[in-house]
Amino acid sequence: MSEFQTVAKVGQIPEGEGRAFQVAGRLIAVFQRQGQYFAMNDACPHMGASLAEGYLDGDVVHCPWHAWRFCIKDGLWVDNPKSKTCNTTYEARVMGDEIQVAIPTA
Numbered sequence: 001m002s003e004f005q006t007v008a009k010v011g012q013i014p015e016g017e018g019r020a021f022q023v024a025g026r027l028i029a030v031f032q033r034q035g036q037y038f039a040m041n042d043a044c045p046h047m048g049a050s051l052a053e054g055y056l057d058g059d060v061v062h063c064p065w066h067a068w069r070f071c072i073k074d075g076l077w078v079d080n081p082k083s084k085t086c087n088t089t090y091e092a093r094v095m096g097d098e099i100q101v102a103i104p105t106a
Contacts, residue, residue, distance in 0.1 A: 002091065002102035010097045013037070018061065020052035024103045030092060031056055031072050037092040038072040039101045045077075045087055 007021040007030055018031040020042045027042040029052035042050050049065035056062075060069045060078055069078045075087040091102040 001105050003105045004093065004095075004100040004102050006095075006098045006100050007039075008099045010094060010099060013099070016056050018052035018054065018056060020050055021101075023101055026103065028090060028101055028103075029061075030099060030101065031061065033059065033072065037094065037099050039090040039092040040070065040072060040075055041088045044068055044070075045085055051087070 005023050007023055013019045013030060013032045015032050018029045021028050021030060028039050029042040031038045040051065042052050044051055044063040046063065046068045047065055049063050051061050051063060054061045054064045059071055059073050061072055062069050070087045071078055075089040077083055077085040093100050
């Protein structure tokens with residue numbers, strides 16, 4: 001079961017960029033790409049850098065520290081897709097003028 005939490009207002013995350021938000025005790029990176037929003041854990045699984053501060057290239061965010069790349073849609077580590085390494089993603093939606101992220105509730 002998941003519960004949607006409001007993280008920002010539409011317009012607060014520029015196109016092609018990400019922002020980090022504290023949501024239910026987690027740091028979540030939310031990205032805007034072509035008017036859609038995508039959410040994942042903000043910490044890169046490699047060394048913990050903020051993915052929200054990374055470079056977004058299409059559907060792929062590049063970690064700002066060591067350039068590890070993750071798909072913002074499914075969290076897949078695109079540098080080694082056969083690896084089990086991935087980043088947790090969350091459903092994101094827009095309700096009115098609010099950007100919301102679904103966080104699991106237990």
